[in-house]
Amino acid sequence: MTTIDLNTLPKPQVIQEIDYEAIVERQKQTFLGKWAAKRVLYPDLPMYSVEDLLTDPFTIDNEAESTREMILRAEINDVFRATLLYFARGGNLDHLAAQNDVVRLPGELDDRLLTRVLLAITGRSTGGPKERYQYLxxxxxxxxxxxxxxxxxxSPVIYVAIFSTEVDGVASPDLLTKVRAALNAAGAQLVNDTIIVQAAVRKVANLAADIWLLPDADEATVARAEANLRSAWEIEQKLGRDLVTAWWVSRLMISGVHKVTPTSTADETAQPTEAISIGTVALTLKGRAY
Structure with a gap:
């Protein structure tokens, strides 16, 4: 089954969104054209020659109306996009989810709800694709x-590795029990499938590097660098996500750090059922330099 990456599709438009300056120029030329036409009928009318002054009443009105038109065009397109699954947020997303028999969980954010809706759609096949079990x-x-x-x-045995929002992504026993019940409920699985639910494999990576500070940086900078690395990985950590050396070195390069040279240089790779946790971070202060 092919899943379309909605992020790669262009933004749909109901009405063309025109650049602000283009609207201003269009309105200006329309006004000057009408002014010239009136001078044909009324030769005594003066030439209009103050259109470039910031205090000119037409210039002020033109800029205000052009801004209004630009905002209105954007709002029309935004209202239309809100009827599409990828762009919908809040209540609009709830209604589109309901059309696919998906209801927002208490406290669930839009991105997670959108993920579940997409899983529900792609997991409808009677062949039992993995998206079905992921959704459940x-x-x-x-x-x-x-x-x-x-x-x-x-083997007819299906293993389901669970990555949790709990510490280090390790699913607690009560969470595994809830997921196991959901996946083994009547109608949730194919007749021949046996489902085993387990926590994702936790793979611990111990990191080491030499670090140099700038001359005016205090030694607590080393501890802050490590804390920055750990907090960044908490956000990035996922099932199957590799811990690449270039990535974790870059997260140590905070303000006050001159250079970081890793002494554990191999990238830590993860299988689709593994989640990498950062174990020890050994940072050896080698001195100061510019």
Whole structure:
């Protein structure tokens, strides 16, 4: 089954969105054309020659109306886009989700709800695609950040690795119990499938690097650099996400750090059912330099 990446599609438009300066110039030329036409009928009318003055009444009115038109065009397109799944947010997304028999969980944010709607749509096949099990797992509890179903060989046993919003992504026993109940409920699985729900494999990566500070940086900068790395990984950590050396070195380069040279240089790779956690971070202060 092919899943369309909605993020790659161009933004749809009901009405053309015109650049502000283009609207101003269009209105100006229309006004000057009408003024010239009136001078044909009324030769005593003076030439209009103050259109470039910021205090000119027409210039002020033209800029105000051009801004209004630009905003109105954008609002028309935004209202239309809100009827489309990828662009809908808040109540609009709730209604589109309901059309696919998906209801927002208490406290669920828009991005997660959108993910569940897409999983529900792609998981409708009677062949039992993995998106079906991912949808059911994420619907079982808000703490399920992601689920990865997989088989070993041709076995009818389906393993479902759960990545949680809990500490280090490790699913607690009560969360696994809830997901297990949801996936084994009547109508949730194919007749021949046996489902085993388990926490995602936690792979610990110990990091090491030499670090140099700028001359005016205090030594607490080293601890702040490590804290910045750990907090950044909490956001990025996901099932199957590799911990690349270039990435974690860049997160150590905070204000006050001159240079970081990793001494553990191998990228930490993760299988689709693994989540990498950062273990020890050994930063050796080598001195100061510009």
């Amino acid at each position: 797992a994420m619907t079982a509890d808000l703490r399920v950040e992601w689920a990865e179903p997989y088989r070993i060989g041709r």
